[in-house]
Structures are given as C-alpha cells and as structure tokens.
Amino acid sequence: MPQTPTDQPPTELTPAQLEAYFAFTEVSSLLRHAVEKQLRDAGDLSYVQFQLLARLGDAPGGWRRMTDLADGVVYSRSGLTYQAQLLEQRGLVTRSPSPDDERSTVVALTDEGRAVLATVFPGHIDALRRLLFSTLSSDDVDDLARILGGAASHLRANPPRSAAPRRRAPRA
Amino acid sequence: MPQTPTDQPPTELTPAQLEAYFAFTEVSSLLRHAVEKQLRDAGDLSYVQFQLLARLGDAPGGWRRMTDLADGVVYSRSGLTYQAQLLEQRGLVTRSPSPDDERSTVVALTDEGRAVLATVFPGHIDALRRLLFSTLSSDDVDDLARILGGAASHLRANPPRSAAPRRRAPRA
C-alpha cells in the first residue's frame, strides 16, 4: 500500500519540496535582515518605510492614495497612518487631501524623499547583487523570475486577508 | 560560479534580476502572512514560536541549548528568553540547567508541545502546498531547491550580523 493514487493530499511534502521551502525561508530571512541593516545604516529607513518611498518613487507623479499604499505594503490603514506620519515629520513625503475625492489623502514624495531614496538605492542594489545575485547564473535568474512570478500571481489571487477577522481565543 | 558578467558593478540590476527580486519579496511577504495566520488560528503560535518548536521537534532528544536556538531563529538571547518564557508558561517546553555545562540552559519539548506541533503541522503543510507548491512542477521545485539552496549557503557564509554593532545616528 505504498500509495493510494488519490484523493487525499499527503500530509507530507516531498524531500525536494521541503528542501525548496527551507532554502526559501532561509534566504528570505537572511536577505531581509541584511537589507534592513543596509537601509537603516544608509538612510535610517525601516524596510516598510523604504517600500513606501519606493512605491511613491515608482508611481507616476510621485504620489499615491493612502489606501493604495496600505494595500500594497502595510496591511492596515492605521499602520500606514503611523508610518506616513513618521515620513512626513522627516520631510520625506507630504500628505494632502485629494482634489478628486475629498475623503482621500494623497501622499507625495518630496524632493528630500527622492534624495533619500537616491542615497539608499545604490547600496540596496549592491547588497542584492552581493548577497543574492553574485551566486546566480543568468539562467538561474530567469528561472527564479519565472517560477516565483507564477507563484506570486497565485498568491495574489488567494489573498491571505480574505478570511473573516477573528479574535484570538482567550487564554485558558 | 562562472563569472561576474561585468568589471564594474553597475548601479542597476538587469530587468530579469529586478523581476526575480520583486517576485521573491512578494512571495515571501504573502506566504509569510498566510502561514502566520494559519499558525495563529490552528495553534495560537507566532511564527517564531513555531520555528522554535519545530527546531526542538527536529532535534535528537527534542532539546537544544538556548544559544543554539537563538542563533538559528531570534538573533538575540534576550529575545529568545522572552519567547522561551512564553512557551514555558504554556507548558510547551521546559527549561533546565544542562548537566554538562552549568551555564547552559536546555530547552526541551514537552508532550504537550509535541501535541501542539502535531496539531499545527498538517495545516502548515497544507497551506504550503495550496499556496506555493500547487503551481510548481516538480522541475520547478528542483530548480528552486538548487538555486535557493546555493544562495542560502552563500548568505550563511556572509552573516549579516557580523558587522560591528552600531548605534543609529542621533536624530538631527
């Protein structure tokens, strides 16, 4: 009874799957730590703050609505308000009401914000190259982009936050 | 490794590298959130706590020294002490002085800890299969394991924490 050809998904992953998963989590964790350190040292930015600035830098006009930023990065509006306040206090972004919709707040990159981004970016790129890409052939990079790109699409389509919000069980 | 494709490291990544990086960070973030939710719902465990229990479950005898756990997971001893206290209060681990070295504390999985692990694991595996592996061919999995395994080794050899601890610049 080696295996039923079946219906029930096995409760184990294949060795290759396990290996891939462990490698993924390890790279993820180590890379994240290294990148966070670089961002902190080079521009006194947390990873989330860098992501916010980078998204603004990418956006046409250098601005986005709060909600759009929150959806991409922080997962809660109040969390984004907190981060936006920090960035605004440092003069890296401005917040202003949207002319289109008075409810919306438009977050825009300032010149100084763009300058900080420019300061931090080379080191960021350099860290990525040094820590990640220096070991990968260009075929490897293509494979990664293809495989993880597909996985990202799939994950995006199965949003982790869709389930009903639930209180944690009170402690026994 | 073949070669570095350039003499001067460019200040840009190739489009494929960027794509791979973005896909990687996106998968990492979405997967992490989904897994954290599953662990929370199924066993009221944070990701770190799950990692600690899983490492103990993997260890021969079901125990490890505090420092060995800290090195693998938490990056600071006090952080591990905090987490170990929480797990001990819940009866999932015990802490006791090592007979070999009186300075060391041995953290051991209890039966209840093992039970929680057993409760949480199937859902964990299932989430991984559903969110990640369902979209990947077995060649993809092999590629991922190979590519990321190599990257993980490289990252491990360039520990992000090796640099001298440095104070953040005081606010202007």
Place this chain on the structure above:
DNA sequence: TATTGTTATACTCTATAACTATA
C-alpha cells in the same frame, strides 16, 4: 450606507545594557 483616513489604545516583539553564574 459605504468608504477614506485618523486617533486612542493596547499589545507583541525585539534589542541593548547591566547583571549573575559558571568555565
């Protein structure tokens, strides 16, 4: 009524520094 964003608040987690004790 639904959506956008802020505020108040509480909580989790993490790290640094000082400390104790063992090797």
Place this chain on the structure above:
DNA sequence: TATAGTTATAGAGTATAACAATA
C-alpha cells in the same frame, strides 16, 4: 577572561475599535 543566560527597560511597529468626514 570569556561564555551562557536573565532581567530591566525602552522603543518600534502593528492591529482593533471608535470616530469624523465625505461620497
């Protein structure tokens, strides 16, 4: 002196709920 671990403490970050304003 170096190592293992704990404690005290402070800070960053996050989320929930209540709220105000606009659509």
